[in-house]
Amino acid sequence: MAASSGELAGRDTCDATIIDTGAVQQVRSALSGIRSRKTACDIHGAIGDPTRHLLLEALAVMPLCVCDLAELSGVSSSAVSHQLRALRDLDLVAFEREGKRAVYRLADEHVRSLLALGLEHSAERGSGL
Amino acid sequence: MAASSGELAGRDTCDATIIDTGAVQQVRSALSGIRSRKTACDIHGAIGDPTRHLLLEALAVMPLCVCDLAELSGVSSSAVSHQLRALRDLDLVAFEREGKRAVYRLADEHVRSLLALGLEHSAERGSGL
DNA sequence: TGAACGCATGAGCAAACGTTCACATGAGAT
DNA sequence: ATCTCATGTGAACGTTTGCTCATGCGTTCA
Numbered sequence: 001m002a003a004s005s006g007e008l009a010g011r012d013t014c015d016a017t018i019i020d021t022g023a024v025q026q027v028r029s030a031l032s033g034i035r036s037r038k039t040a041c042d043i044h045g046a047i048g049d050p051t052r053h054l055l056l057e058a059l060a061v062m063p064l065c066v067c068d069l070a071e072l073s074g075v076s077s078s079a080v081s082h083q084l085r086a087l088r089d090l091d092l093v094a095f096e097r098e099g100k101r102a103v104y105r106l107a108d109e110h111v112r113s114l115l116a117l118g119l120e121h122s123a124e125r126g127s128g129l
Numbered sequence: 130m131a132a133s134s135g136e137l138a139g140r141d142t143c144d145a146t147i148i149d150t151g152a153v154q155q156v157r158s159a160l161s162g163i164r165s166r167k168t169a170c171d172i173h174g175a176i177g178d179p180t181r182h183l184l185l186e187a188l189a190v191m192p193l194c195v196c197d198l199a200e201l202s203g204v205s206s207s208a209v210s211h212q213l214r215a216l217r218d219l220d221l222v223a224f225e226r227e228g229k230r231a232v233y234r235l236a237d238e239h240v241r242s243l244l245a246l247g248l249e250h251s252a253e254r255g256s257g258l
Numbered sequence: 259t260g261a262a263c264g265c266a267t268g269a270g271c272a273a274a275c276g277t278t279c280a281c282a283t284g285a286g287a288t
Numbered sequence: 289a290t291c292t293c294a295t296g297t298g299a300a301c302g303t304t305t306g307c308t309c310a311t312g313c314g315t316t317c318a
Binding site: 178180204205207208211212226228229230 | 275276277278279284285286
């Protein structure tokens with residue numbers, strides 16, 4: 001803490017076998033406050049799969065049932081159901097039964113923001129920014 | 130054409146019954162404008178790995194060299210180097226040589242936003258929102 | 259009531275992924 | 289110059305993962 005008051009304090013002391021500089025300790029303490037790292041990983045990992053990403057993008061347009069999502073994504077409805085369950089477990093999507101169909105929708109606006117941010121970054125990257 | 134761009138469903142998978150052709154077509158055309166889907170997937174997928182997520186979080190605190198990151202993440206510097214390369218290929222991190230060390234930093238503020246959004250969503254999820 | 263349909267779930271398999279290991283490169287240190 | 293350290297890279301290996309197949313459950317309609 002105290003040793004880390006300088007911006008990059010201790011980074012130059014990477015000598016010998018001990019790497020544990022003030023920088024490492026500072027970062028360690030900064031990261032120790034994060035309690036939901038695993039879930040955040042799971043969320044990004046879920047969005048990172050091409051099929052699930054497509055499902056989420058589709059649901060960002062409008063709520064859809066499993067069969068429509070299967071049609072859109074080009075995989076079996078069984079696969080879609082599996083992936084939707086994964087997304088449901090992370091509270092990225094929610095669903096509602098309508099007769100024999102299950103109509104899925106995005107859970108909230110966070111998901112939309114995550115999708116948008118990823119697309120935004122990749123778009124800028126692609127144009128050589 | 131709209132329907133032919135990307136890997137959007139060109140074929141009927143559940144060909145027996147089309148539930149809502151209009152909805153499917155509408156979503157299809159809405160998604161056809163997205164050209165950077167694959168890169169966006171890769172970005173989220175990269176952030177989704179626990180090790181890479183930790184590396185990014187650490188770099189969100191301050192720039193760090195490979196050995197510090199290895200110490201922080203608890204994996205070998207070789208593994209860190211591999212993961213940093215993946216992150217570099219996606220322009221999520223950048224690096225700068227300082228003597229025999231390579232000091233990595235976040236590429237831009239988008240990455241910080243992506244990390245923050247994921248953590249925010251997972252935090253709300255955890256508290257039962 | 260029975261058949262068809264939409265959806266969910268478990269097992270199994272092939273592909274992808276992350277780590278370790280071994281080695282190469284380049285920059286300080288002796 | 290030589291040695292050591294920090295890093296980068298390719299190959300191999302064990303694990304994970306997403307798909308398909310088969311099956312079960314609940315709903316709708318004849």
